[in-house]
Amino acid sequence: MNASTHETLTIKPIEDADVGDVVALWQRCGTARPWNDPAADIALARKESNSTVLLGRHDGDIVASVLVGHDGHRGWVYYVASDPDHRFKGFGKAMMTAAEDWLRARGIEKIQLMVRPDNSKVQAFYESLGYFEQKRIFYAKWLDGREPTP
Template sequence: MTLQALAIRPFHPSDETAIIALWHACGLTRPWNDPRKDVARKLSVQSDLFLVGTVDGVIVATLMGGYDGHRGWINYLAVSPAHRRRNYATALMRAVERKLLAMGCPKINLLIRSENVAVKRFYDSLGFEQDAVISMGKRLIPDR
């Protein structure tokens, strides 16, 4: 089997429906987050860090990056279950790392659900290390 190359490009508004379907297929959505609102919020801030991976024009992967002037952040890294184990997630991570480095970003942070051991191993393989921190959050605007 020949693996097809992943084409990486910025998000286009016409991608929204396919991307949200991909996020659902990958188990990334949660009842308390409205993915349409997440897309709209991202488009208002650093939309160039919202990356889409395609194979033959079909969306198979996404990554939403950000930089707050102190740390870079990764959200919504998703690869279609039918397209996994082809280094597409690694390609998206390398692409956003290049963009963040060009912005002067010294470090990338990300959050992993504690039960998602396979994803932790993936990030370990990219050189990420677990920080001695406690993640805390406070919702300011309810989505639902």
């Protein structure tokens, strides 16, 4: 993917030197969870060609991110983050547009994401971008035998 610019936000894929800063961003934004290792999630996303981490830079600093990938049928996004000091500048929207474009370029026609039920601010953000809620029963299982997490 070529770098693209959204006003003062430049978006391009993550590089090796960015990993520590991205993990710090996710922790500041509250997108990291104790049961997920963000560095391992980044490494897994970068391992194959069906996923990546896109970063938004403002004045050279990483201020936004999205982990985007697909399973061959549907696209998914995770770790959508915008630095708390740079919110309400359109960076979250720019990251979602970049994720959508990345998926379209790979022939993926539908994008999905998960939002925790108590995160009403994020729900309103996605609704403002044209996303709609779909009622589903969601099941999960840790393959390493861990107990269920929230």
